[in-house]
Amino acid sequence: MYLLLLGLALLLLKYLQVEPVAAWDWWWVLSPLGAAVLWWWWADHFGYTKRQTMAKMDERKRRRLDASRRRLGLPPLDRR
Known part of the structure; x- marks a missing residue:
């Protein structure tokens, strides 16, 4: 760009x-x-473009799951 x-x-x-x-x-x-x-x-x-897109999608998924777990009163998953 x-x-x-x-x-x-x-x-x-x-x-x-x-x-x-x-x-x-x-x-x-x-x-x-x-x-x-x-x-x-x-x-x-x-495949650089596809890897970047997949990484963004994975991060959005992780944040969504962590927010759902917090709403349920559970700690976020530890991802190493």
Whole structure:
């Protein structure tokens, strides 16, 4: 996401002719966008995105179970 924002900012600066970005070659300005595409391909191809999503879901499940146990007057489970 940071690479995308950087790429869009550089693109805007190049379009508005703000120095020093206006003097840069286009491939320097567009390179963060290419890097963002490569990052997204890598993250999807090697399962990084799915692992992050699963970790968030597990954490939400753990918090929900702990809250239910607290409402019942039981201590939260000890997860090592």
